Every structure is written in C-alpha cells, then in structure tokens.
Amino acid sequence: MSLWVLVTLSFLMIHLVPGDPVRAALGMTAPTELVEAKRQALGLDDPLPTQYVHYLGNLLRGDLGESITSQLPVSETISQRLPATASLAVLAFLVAVAVAVPLGVAVAVATRRGRRRRTELAFAGSSVVLGAIPDFLVGVALVAVFAVGLGWFPVAGRTDASSYVLPVLALAIGPAAVLARIVRVEMLAVLETDYVRTARAKRLPPRRIHLRHALPNAVTATLTLGGMLLASMIAGTVLVENVFSWPGLGSTIVASIVTKDYPVVQGTVLVYGLGVLVINTLVDVALAVLDPRSTIGEL
Known part of the structure; x- marks a missing residue:
C-alpha cells in the first residue's frame, strides 16, 4: 500500500x-x-x-523516463549520483550511533537515581539544542569555522576522505544528540529492572552488567529510532549536499526543480521514498528478531 x-x-x-x-x-x-x-x-x-x-x-521495466534538459535516461543520472548520497548517509548514521550509544549509556550510568544533577541538566540541554538545529545550518557553521576559518577541510566537493568529514558531521550531530537521549532514557529504565539488580547482587563487574545485561535489553527503542534517523538522514542529504556542493541525489533534485526537469524530480523522489520504505521494513524485521513480542513477529 x-x-x-x-x-x-x-x-x-x-x-x-x-x-x-x-x-x-x-x-x-x-x-x-x-x-x-x-x-x-x-x-x-x-x-x-x-x-x-x-x-x-x-x-x-525499470524505465524512469528521460531528462528534459540533458536528454539522458533518469535511471542513468540516478545510478551516477546515488552512491555519493548513500555513502554520505550511511557514514553519518554510523558516526551518530558510534557517538550516541556510548554517550547515552555513560550518562545513564552516571546520573542514575538522581546523581550528578548538573551533568544530567547539561546533557539534556545540549542534546535538545543540537537536536533542534537543522542539518544545513550545522553544515554552514562547520564550513565557516573549519573550512573557511581554519582551512582544515575542503569547503565543498567530493574529493578525498577529508571532504567527507564536514558533511558527515553536519548530518550526524543532530541525530546523535536525539539518539543519545533515547539511549539514556531506555538505559535508566533497564538499570532498575530485577535482573540487573540480581546481577549486581552477584557482584558482577559493572562493565559486564552494563554491556552484557542492560544494553542489549535497551536496544529495541533505540533500534526503532535509529531506523527513523537513518531515513531522516537520507532526506536530510538534500539540503546538506547543496551546502557542500556534494555530487549526489540531493543536489540533483534541487537543480532539477530549478530547471523544471520533472522526470528527474519524479525519479529522484521515488528513489528517496523507496529508500525510506526499505529502511522501515528492515527495522521491523530486526525488531521481530530481537523482540518476538513485537507485532510483526506475531504475523
């Protein structure tokens, strides 16, 4: 449907x-x-x-039509630009997860039962602010500071590995902040469950309690949100790619809208939508495997 x-x-x-x-x-x-x-x-x-x-x-038949302006098949244009967008979104997602999960777990452990109130307030405030800033504004700020001001990274374009740093960070910072908040909330709930208290009573090492007993049971909500974040990152590439002149589908769809090349716009929108549907389906399947009580697992 x-x-x-x-x-x-x-x-x-x-x-x-x-x-x-x-x-x-x-x-x-x-x-x-x-x-x-x-x-x-x-x-x-x-x-x-x-x-x-x-x-x-x-x-x-796999025929997405022909571009009005370039006279090239839309499928050819998409196949040329899709790898750049996919690599950007996947790398940003991996960076967001790699930062958010350890950060959320660490803050949950540190602030459990009302401890370190200042740490909790600082984490909550900064994560809300970072999560609310649009990706393209983060990208503009990163370019102004680290590309134009300090000259550490390229201003635009897709060249070597250094050209990935700023666009990946622009896409990852906001989602990482949101995901870290969810990980902390879920981890706090799991840390108060009976089986975690039993593990503490057995005097198991804290590292083992947190990583082997608590974290796997906090992953369900995190996985759901992670799938949503990956889908939003794919959509977020549209503006971020234009900030960094990234040769992907995002810059292609904006250029096609400007030139009124609607066959290209149609095909690109269809690819973006299919990407979101595929991600949501994979998340549902993963949830069914990890949590047999989920709805999809009962079908």
Missing part, C-alpha cells in the same frame, strides 16, 4: 505543478513545435489514466 501511494504521488507530481512543465523546462523562447514534440515524447498529451498505466508499465 505504501509503495502504491509513493508511486502514485510521484506520478501526480508533474500534473499538480501549475503551468506547462515542458515549456518551463525548455524555456519560454523554445519553439512551439519543439515543446509539442517533447510533450508527445513524454506522453503528456494522453489522457491521465493512460499516462498512469504507461508510467506503471515503465516502472516495472
């Missing part, structure tokens, strides 16, 4: 935009004959139900 809604909305996108998208893409000075020929080539002169059937048939 979700896939059908996504496909239908991506199809309707070109028809919901006011005006003639072909005329807008080719320019107001383009000859009428050229505009009409391009409309016929795109099938925009056919009745809407016919266009929808053709669109579904083309998707089943």
Whole structure:
C-alpha cells in the first residue's frame, strides 16, 4: 500500500505543478513545435489514466523516463549520483550511533537515581539544542569555522576522505544528540529492572552488567529510532549536499526543480521514498528478531 501511494504521488507530481512543465523546462523562447514534440515524447498529451498505466508499465521495466534538459535516461543520472548520497548517509548514521550509544549509556550510568544533577541538566540541554538545529545550518557553521576559518577541510566537493568529514558531521550531530537521549532514557529504565539488580547482587563487574545485561535489553527503542534517523538522514542529504556542493541525489533534485526537469524530480523522489520504505521494513524485521513480542513477529 505504501509503495502504491509513493508511486502514485510521484506520478501526480508533474500534473499538480501549475503551468506547462515542458515549456518551463525548455524555456519560454523554445519553439512551439519543439515543446509539442517533447510533450508527445513524454506522453503528456494522453489522457491521465493512460499516462498512469504507461508510467506503471515503465516502472516495472525499470524505465524512469528521460531528462528534459540533458536528454539522458533518469535511471542513468540516478545510478551516477546515488552512491555519493548513500555513502554520505550511511557514514553519518554510523558516526551518530558510534557517538550516541556510548554517550547515552555513560550518562545513564552516571546520573542514575538522581546523581550528578548538573551533568544530567547539561546533557539534556545540549542534546535538545543540537537536536533542534537543522542539518544545513550545522553544515554552514562547520564550513565557516573549519573550512573557511581554519582551512582544515575542503569547503565543498567530493574529493578525498577529508571532504567527507564536514558533511558527515553536519548530518550526524543532530541525530546523535536525539539518539543519545533515547539511549539514556531506555538505559535508566533497564538499570532498575530485577535482573540487573540480581546481577549486581552477584557482584558482577559493572562493565559486564552494563554491556552484557542492560544494553542489549535497551536496544529495541533505540533500534526503532535509529531506523527513523537513518531515513531522516537520507532526506536530510538534500539540503546538506547543496551546502557542500556534494555530487549526489540531493543536489540533483534541487537543480532539477530549478530547471523544471520533472522526470528527474519524479525519479529522484521515488528513489528517496523507496529508500525510506526499505529502511522501515528492515527495522521491523530486526525488531521481530530481537523482540518476538513485537507485532510483526506475531504475523
């Protein structure tokens, strides 16, 4: 159902935009004959139900259409740009998890039962602030300080490994702060359970209690939020890529919107939506494996 809604909305996108998208893409000075020929080539002169059937048939064959401006297949454009976006989102997710999980666990252990109140307040306040700042604003600040001011990293572009640092941080900082708060809350709840108290009564080492007994049982909510964060990171690449002139799908979709190249916009939106659906499905499956009581596990 979700896939059908996504496909239908991506199809309707070109028809919901006011005006003639072909005329807008080719320019107001383009000859009428050229505009009409391009409309016929795109099938925009056919009745809407016919266009929808053709669109579904083309998707089943893996045909996403042809770019109005570059005349290249949309699938070729996406295949060239997708690896840059995927690598950016995956690296940012791994960095966010690598920072958030240890930080959330450490703060939960340190502030359990009202201890270290100042640490708790500092963590809560800073995580809320960092989680509320949009990714692209974080990217602009990172460029201003570490690229322009200090000259430590490239300002823009995708060159060597150093070019990944700032865009990955721009995508990871906010989600890491949000995820760390969730890890802390879940960890605090687990630390007060009977089996953890039993482990303490057996005088097991704190490291073993926290990592082998408490953390695995706090992972369910963390995994759910982690999947949502990865999906949001994929969407967040749209603006971050434009801040860093990153050659991925995010910069492609913005450039296509500016040039009114709606076949490319349609195909890119469809890829982004499919990515989110796949991630959500994988998270559901993982939850079913880790927690047999989950709904999907009962189906």
